[in-house]
Amino acid sequence: LGKKEINEHGHLVIGGCDVVQLAQEFGTPLYLFDETLLRENMRFYRQSFERLYPDYAVAYASKAFICSAMCRMVAEEGLFLDVVSGGEYYIARSSGFPADRIIFHGNNKTAQERELVLREGIGRWVVDSEAELEVLIEEAKNYRNGKLPLLFRLTPGIDPHTHQYITTGKIDSKFGLPIVGGVAREVMKKALAFPQFELRGVHCHIGSQIDSLEPFLKACEVMLEFMFQFWKETDFLLEELDLGGGLGVPYLDEQKDQFPSISEYVEAITGKVRAWCEEHSFPLPRLIVEPGRSIVNTAGNTVYRVGTVKEIPGIKKYVAVDGGMTDNPRPVLYGARYQALVANRMHDRSRERVSVVGKCCESGDVIIPEIELPRVLPGDILVVEGTGAYNHTMASNYNMIPRPGVVFVKDGKAKLVVRPESLSDLIRRDVLPGD
Numbered sequence: 001l002g003k004k005e006i007n008e009h010g011h012l013v014i015g016g017c018d019v020v021q022l023a024q025e026f027g028t029p030l031y032l033f034d035e036t037l038l039r040e041n042m043r044f045y046r047q048s049f050e051r052l053y054p055d056y057a058v059a060y061a062s063k064a065f066i067c068s069a070m071c072r073m074v075a076e077e078g079l080f081l082d083v084v085s086g087g088e089y090y091i092a093r094s095s096g097f098p099a100d101r102i103i104f105h106g107n108n109k110t111a112q113e114r115e116l117v118l119r120e121g122i123g124r125w126v127v128d129s130e131a132e133l134e135v136l137i138e139e140a141k142n143y144r145n146g147k148l149p150l151l152f153r154l155t156p157g158i159d160p161h162t163h164q165y166i167t168t169g170k171i172d173s174k175f176g177l178p179i180v181g182g183v184a185r186e187v188m189k190k191a192l193a194f195p196q197f198e199l200r201g202v203h204c205h206i207g208s209q210i211d212s213l214e215p216f217l218k219a220c221e222v223m224l225e226f227m228f229q230f231w232k233e234t235d236f237l238l239e240e241l242d243l244g245g246g247l248g249v250p251y252l253d254e255q256k257d258q259f260p261s262i263s264e265y266v267e268a269i270t271g272k273v274r275a276w277c278e279e280h281s282f283p284l285p286r287l288i289v290e291p292g293r294s295i296v297n298t299a300g301n302t303v304y305r306v307g308t309v310k311e312i313p314g315i316k317k318y319v320a321v322d323g324g325m326t327d328n329p330r331p332v333l334y335g336a337r338y339q340a341l342v343a344n345r346m347h348d349r350s351r352e353r354v355s356v357v358g359k360c361c362e363s364g365d366v367i368i369p370e371i372e373l374p375r376v377l378p379g380d381i382l383v384v385e386g387t388g389a390y391n392h393t394m395a396s397n398y399n400m401i402p403r404p405g406v407v408f409v410k411d412g413k414a415k416l417v418v419r420p421e422s423l424s425d426l427i428r429r430d431v432l433p434g435d
């Protein structure tokens with residue numbers, strides 16, 4: 001999926017580094033990111049907009065993968081950052097990420113989170129409900145530079161035909177203000193009356209892992225229509241349109257042609273917005289997108305060591321690795337599919353059908369239910385591809401398995417950016433009453 005080579009030892013090479021050596025050096029399991037690919041994807045987004053559209057911002061959705069080094073890279077590449085909790089905001093800020101380039105989301109921002117963000121400042125605050133606006137009327141009165149810049153998250157009523165758990169823009173959704181029934185319009189009109197707010201625009205996020213452009217174009221239309229109506233009714237021009245994230249990516253080689261590229265996606269949405277605005281004589285809004293998966297997924301891989309290999313004669317062969325649903329819950333949660341390589345024998349042409357499973361105490365802890373691999377032996381290094389998004393950030397300590405570290409590779413150099421959890425990390429927060 002990503003850029004991969006094979007060296008003279010028949011070992012897999014990513015970012016100029018021998019993956020088998022990295023497994024030795026840093027231990028397994030390990031998340032391995034190709035820094036060149038990460039940066040390239042961020043640049044594809046920016047360059048595509050640069051060519052096609054006058055005013056834009058690309059906000060990387062940090063929920064897909066976040067750590068201090070990633071935040072620093074996003075800042076270096078000139079992107080904005082989308083955060084959805086005080087925790088993500090805190091990591092971004094401690095890495096030095098500028099507050100005015102952060103977009104703050106959440107359908108239930110806690111008092112503590114609001115206090116932190118209002119104190120330190122924010123680029124855009126995304127209001128998700130009327131109740132949130134009510135609270136902000138009070139809390140934003142003393143906002144640091146006077147006016148809190150707001151976007152309003154709307155539910156445009158679009159079904160993007162992706163997995164139900166990651167569909168977010170339908171009318172029946174826990175997120176956002178419904179356009180139907182004038183709910184969004186009334187809440188926004190109310191906000192107009194308060195000097196502590198600066199109404200910048202509207203936001204929508206229709207879902208994730210979307211494989212066609214059509215739902216995005218539909219979303220552009222619904223959102224622009226809303227902005228236009230709002231202008232006509234209130235004489236107030238909303239200047240920003242944030243379309244959220246959602247562009248899908250292939251997880252298997254055979255899906256390679258099934259997803260629009262970053263540039264096709266940007267061409268399609270900018271083209272749509274331009275055409276719509278021309279037709280309705282509406283000023284071009286500033287366009288914001290919030291891609292997560294399409295920036296990080298293909299750049300990330302998980303490196304495991306194979307432990308037990310077990311054959312049930314005539315039925316199945318199980319290959320167990322030293323991680324599992326703790327570092328990648330996506331197969332269990334969404335039925336997500338992955339492919340893998342045997343990194344220490346890349347030239348081995350033998351093939352056998354196996355099931356790759358984890359080490360958790362659950363039969364459902366399967367990473368790849370069925371895959372053809374070279375004959376796998378205990379001690380082999382197995383690399384699961386395309387695990388950059390929503391793996392590290394969704395990892396758990398189930399069965400008290402320490403979470404893997406993260407290494408960035410580039411030009412033959414490897415940098416540890418998140419150290420692997422140790423056994424003592426597992427009791428760091430424990431308190432023995434009475435001691």
Ligand code: LLP
Nearest residue numbers: 061205208209245246247290291292293390
């Ligand atoms: N903006 C907002 C407001 C979002 O809610 C999301 C994702 C994104 C941007 C980024 O979407 P992306 O470009 O990554 O599709 N855990 C699930 C994915 C949940 C996505 C939630 N929101 C998974 O593993 O597939």
